[in-house]
Amino acid sequence: MKPQIDYAAVFRALPGMVALLTPELVYADANDDFLRLAGRTREQLLGRYIFDVFPENPNDPAAAGRQETEASMLRVVASGERDTMAxxxxxxxxxxxxxxxxxxxxxxxxxxxxxxxxxxxxxxHRVEEVTELVRAGAGGGDDRAQVLEAEVYTRARELQEINDRLRRAHAHEREVALALQAAMLPPPPGTGPHRAAVRYRPAVGALNVCGDWYDLVDLPGGNLAVAVGDVVGHGLAAACAMGQLRSALSAACRATDGPARALDVLGLYARSVEGAESTTVATTFVDWDSHTVTYSSAGHPPPALLHPDGTVAFLDGATDPPLAARPEHLPRPQATADFAEGGTLVLYTDGLVERRTEDIDAGLARLAGSLTRHRHADPEALADALLGDLLPADGATDDTALIVLRL
Structure with a gap:
């Protein structure tokens, strides 16, 4: 028989100082060690703002404990990630x-x-009480203990300052990279009666952002090229490489006779672009007159073709390695699929379907199921539904680009 566990009692008995606070930094609970070592009763803590209970020492002009503790907790609230303080x-x-x-x-x-x-x-909020350890003099007298205490604390403050500077620098780079990304990913151009919706969602919190792109390119004869790509890397470097590849592919689509040849040209160009190696791209040419989609993929997840009856076909018949991934240059394959009027073409990057703990087939099955359920939605509503169904509620760890085109 499964034992009944009183988790409240377990929490209060935990060794070491542990407290629970709301996102507004109000105490919700504290275990027995926290109360004992902090010198407070439960009634003095619960329901009160942390810095009303523990104000900063006004006699210490160098005190920064409140500022750093508050900043750490607010980072946790904003990012949903653990934060370890110095x-x-x-x-x-x-x-x-x-x-x-x-x-x-x-x-x-x-x-x-x-x-x-x-x-x-x-x-x-878990706290290790290390006051006695810092004061310990490693066998020396009081002077030695004071010197050790000052040195340990000084080194910790230096590390904290370095960490804060790195965090601010990374946040600034991320903001610049996202601004650059947004400038290079405008709304879709007019496609006549064929409505399109585009989305870009950066990864939550950290490094793996700014390498994804989408593009819709008008072709001679009134046809359309639709492409998505994903640069390996993150930050400004990935955003810059992305911009160069996106522009080059746009030009190649206009100047060549099909997606395979466009990717051939892009692959040759990628060899001269720093950070472009192993970029994945999927490119499709839509011919309205023949009701066909001609496609080619450089290591990218397959585009999805949603038919009016709700069936979904993944365009995986012309897949080749990513850009500049092999030493010799070989022509790329392409294939063609028929579509019926009222169908939908969906191109996306791997952030929409890949999860670290499962095979990509599970993500593709989720995508197909979502497309079938929402097949009657217009492109804007369908794009939002796909993101809602497929991205984790707590945010994705990879950025995501998405194009939904009604055929």
């Missing part, structure tokens, strides 16, 4: 003697607890 000095006022402060050194970790909606519902 060694921190945070003096605690003695409630029995107001105005009397006890020196403390903490090593805190803040971690999120996600709710059913994927947003942060609670912050787990």
């Amino acid at each position: 060694l921190l000095r945070y003096d605690i006022e003695d409630t029995a003697r107001p105005g009397s402060w006890r020196e403390h050194y903490w090593s805190p970790v803040n971690a999120p607890v996600l709710g059913a909606d994927g947003k942060v519902a609670l912050i787990v």
